[in-house]
Amino acid sequence: MEQQKIRAGIIGVTGYTGGELIRLLLQHPKAELIALFRLSSEEAVPIHKAQPHLRGLTKLDCVPYDEKLLKGIDALFLALPNGVSMELAPKLLEKGIKVIDLSADFRFRNPETYERWYRKTHIAQNLLSEVVYGVPELRREQIRKAFLVANPGCYPISALLALAPLLRRRLIQLDSIIIDSKSGVSGAGRSRLEASYLFTELDEDFRAYGVASHRHIPEMEQEFSDLVGESVRITFTPHLVPMVRGIFTTAYAKLAKPMNLSDVHALYAEDYAKEPFVRVLDIGELPRIKAVVGSNFCDISVVVDERTQRAIVLSVIDNLVKGASGNAVQCFNLMFGLDERTGLWHGGLAP
């Protein structure tokens, strides 16, 4: 007898992360996607109106969100703008629905941090003690037991996986960390209707934005501090690359004591040996975005600049998969006792 499938729904299905969630869950052998909700709509529309690539793959329409339609749902993915999940999550949890939230609402243990960087009052602070920050590579056991998972920001996940092996062993000088990240444009979402996001403005362009002021800074600092057991401050610069998907993070830190490349590489190989979705490249190999687009993998290379005694760690992810919806499905798998590779164990799209 076939095991009953886990019934999943999504709130927020017209954006890019919503589209990826649908795509991944439709391929997931142990999940049944039974509801596609949209907060702002007033009528049901075929999902291909918002996601033309999914035409014909599901009979589900995108329907206005209504609590009455939640019956029978085991898990809900929230792919919503910041500030909305903290309104919805308490009610969903009360109904016994497990929640994976892709917004920033539940990423901070300290609500003041959220309020300072996101300029919103946090209205579900009582949940902050039970939410789990969803990086399986760092908090696998907690995620297994969680009812509410805060899926990390795309930049933080790339930086965390890049530096965790050095941070947890305190092998780098804590005031020397610089995260220089480069992102594909899909990170800006589909609803950003500003001239600066037009094709003509971004193609053949490269820009920085939010220099030393991006909202992912406190998220990285929270998790970095956690790993070392001490408050860490970083410098972070995000940039926009004229490509659709992918985050490339170049992380710099001074080594706390002299180490050579093979020593550092060995630590990464050790830490990630059993991680299905982290691939540590061989010494001398460098990562590239094209090797991870469309997949849940994070590829990592380690370099030691012996002339300056700096570690340079390079990591790549697909911002919409490992940086968002794929990681969310990985957490979902853990929350429901499945092999975490389920529905995600496939190669990306290259070239």
Place this chain on the structure above:
Amino acid sequence: MEQQKIRAGIIGVTGYTGGELIRLLLQHPKAELIALFRLSSEEAVPIHKAQPHLRGLTKLDCVPYDEKLLKGIDALFLALPNGVSMELAPKLLEKGIKVIDLSADFRFRNPETYERWYRKTHIAQNLLSEVVYGVPELRREQIRKAFLVANPGCYPISALLALAPLLRRRLIQLDSIIIDSKSGVSGAGRSRLEASYLFTELDEDFRAYGVASHRHIPEMEQEFSDLVGESVRITFTPHLVPMVRGIFTTAYAKLAKPMNLSDVHALYAEDYAKEPFVRVLDIGELPRIKAVVGSNFCDISVVVDERTQRAIVLSVIDNLVKGASGNAVQCFNLMFGLDERTGLWHGGLAP
């Protein structure tokens, strides 16, 4: 003693064709750019707010349009949305200012055509008898004498230059003409704030739009009909290419009588031998967008499909230069008795 420069102004300087006009006129040795007007603004702003690449090259601010500021201006370029030029042009002409209009307002001899395709009432019909449709390669002498020039649409200019040698000799079957054009995205302009023009939606995409219904159809048909002296109907399909600039037109027509490639090529070589900005490629060479980006050139190749007795003519232009602002400056040169290459005689930007 240096000859006095022609004093030029532009109305509409925040869009892409406006930016190109500024760039070209600042380099023009016989023109002095003395006014940058914006219809919608209420205050003067430095031009680099809208055109950051031009920072530092001019001290002119972009100022609200005001008739009082027109004094001393010899020529005005209008880079405005359709429907506005027909309001402004009569007053400008009255003041003795020569006008080069980049909108569609004055492109049709028959105002009904304009009204049907553009869904606007034409309010300056009395000017239609004196306006010249500004293709120097077809109407050089008229342009020299004109006070009001209607700069052609980008697709029509690419198609006209592609087919003129065959049309004027009636060497093709008139009901067999198909224009399949492919345009860079800048043709959509900077003010088109729709999700479908976002980088993420257009990069790695290719689309058709306005199939058999684009507003440039009546413009091509008017000019084609003029060349053959008989009413011509065409099929036209525009497409969007994930690149910023350029129009590539593939024009198809059945030969009216058997001809071989060298015969057809000879006609093109003859017709365009003295045209400074039309480069007929050698037999066997094919045009590419990259050879014309940033320049006022139109490159043309001729192929004869002997198996089906069709002529296939391929033309490339930069839609913002020969397809808009560069051609406008070429007309300006003619209108003021200058060598038409003045300020335009430079190579494009490749790679």
Place this chain on the structure above:
Amino acid sequence: MEQQKIRAGIIGVTGYTGGELIRLLLQHPKAELIALFRLSSEEAVPIHKAQPHLRGLTKLDCVPYDEKLLKGIDALFLALPNGVSMELAPKLLEKGIKVIDLSADFRFRNPETYERWYRKTHIAQNLLSEVVYGVPELRREQIRKAFLVANPGCYPISALLALAPLLRRRLIQLDSIIIDSKSGVSGAGRSRLEASYLFTELDEDFRAYGVASHRHIPEMEQEFSDLVGESVRITFTPHLVPMVRGIFTTAYAKLAKPMNLSDVHALYAEDYAKEPFVRVLDIGELPRIKAVVGSNFCDISVVVDERTQRAIVLSVIDNLVKGASGNAVQCFNLMFGLDERTGLWHGGLAP
């Protein structure tokens, strides 16, 4: 008890279609990929050396081709340069291995056509009577029984699906067919080391190539002629779009008798109603590459230019999936009695 899986292998795994075959077969629930062969190599290498995106997903190395290693293989996909399959296929078929060939070697019923257009002597002409041209939408029953399938060229499949409903009913004038296609660059393959395929030369460029002389012309003409039962000649122009994947075909033909759009659309809806991988868009919708990238779908739109009585049919596919490896897997499914959607029933990657 689980059904035994079909054991599949691939010869030619370092190119783009080879990579796609591996990706698709690794996800295929009824196939077991057991051999990755390379003709030119002399030693086994990990597959991620050629296909870095597949790192970690298979333990198979890429090994030199050796007939001794064929034991136990049920099906072989040949992703090889033209001219090689006709050497290998006879031996493979003798061993009882079913063959899906992605080269041009077996696409022509008339070996002279092959020899004229590909300038090679055909050395396996005896197989030409039993090979099936692998378009499931046109020859499903034959493919089910085939031992040797010739997977079609990417352009032909896009053109065939675009025009089949009109051709088989003879609703278009046979001498009026023009196929204007636009392809992503991956169609050129990875081994084309010419300056003109460098990023710097193709980005922000758009070109035509092989105008009226491309090798896919005889393939289209063979199949078009088959559908109408009479010899058909077409004009075909392929172009290169600065994007990686996708073919967009704009097909033009004069209607043989007056028809309106809803009539034509109804025929397409009817013919493709049961085709899993052909999606006929609603009247007024136009296809785009981004809706099919990474998937096996072909999206088709129909337009009627009532002014010129032409049908304009627009089709899009991913050239590496429905245009190559995905279609090959679809044929494989049919050849082994599987639901043809197996392993292919997933959405593409958008944005």
Place this chain on the structure above:
Amino acid sequence: MEQQKIRAGIIGVTGYTGGELIRLLLQHPKAELIALFRLSSEEAVPIHKAQPHLRGLTKLDCVPYDEKLLKGIDALFLALPNGVSMELAPKLLEKGIKVIDLSADFRFRNPETYERWYRKTHIAQNLLSEVVYGVPELRREQIRKAFLVANPGCYPISALLALAPLLRRRLIQLDSIIIDSKSGVSGAGRSRLEASYLFTELDEDFRAYGVASHRHIPEMEQEFSDLVGESVRITFTPHLVPMVRGIFTTAYAKLAKPMNLSDVHALYAEDYAKEPFVRVLDIGELPRIKAVVGSNFCDISVVVDERTQRAIVLSVIDNLVKGASGNAVQCFNLMFGLDERTGLWHGGLAP
């Protein structure tokens, strides 16, 4: 009477920097381009065979290099692979020709540095005392008097202009400098026929290369050390962006003493107030590649990360103009007593 033009030639005209030199010199009102040499060719070929965008703009063919053809030449630009200029330059200087060399051959005062990083024996060491490293913003007076100028590498020029104001005042900790640069692909040149530079491999990709080992490191360190009067070591990571032109440099350094943004910005404004080609953006503005493509400008923004007391300086240039051929023409202007803006004072191409 018109002043006689300076007669210039180029050796190495088929690559990207060669193409840019031709384009710029053809537009230069005080220079006459009289010779286009190619080292490897055996016969004269029209320049449009290598540079199709320049078709029709010059009657000069590209001819095999021959010393006999040097008569009458005042200045030669060498756009050659590393290792060739040091063979040619001594003879050219003997003939009284001023030389601007775009290779690395003359960039290092210490020949051992060259030999270690470029793995070539330096065969013109006697010239190293008279060569001037050609950054007009740093060595204007020396360039005016120079007979041999070594045009800087593209990355070094972007990094030097970014950090010079802080370095020359020693306002940053010298062991804290990190240069994270992102380059368009044209930097790799046209002759790099490797699969990794194909369009299909680079489009939608982003990579690092030469991490902590790139040959521009010693060049930056030589010049940085010069500015502070003490040996400086840096960490440098170059990356490849899927765009044709442009270098974006993100430079990081710890402030040596607490400073706020307006103080730091004031220094930049002061240092570059009279520099025609350096545009210091206002506080809060960030640079973008699209604002400099096709022009000789370098745009610079300054940010202070007050939380970590780091200066973050962002600079953008067109790697083929200010990063190569444009800067070379700027040096040429200085060497011949011209206004250094001559032939370069035009806006870039945007969008």
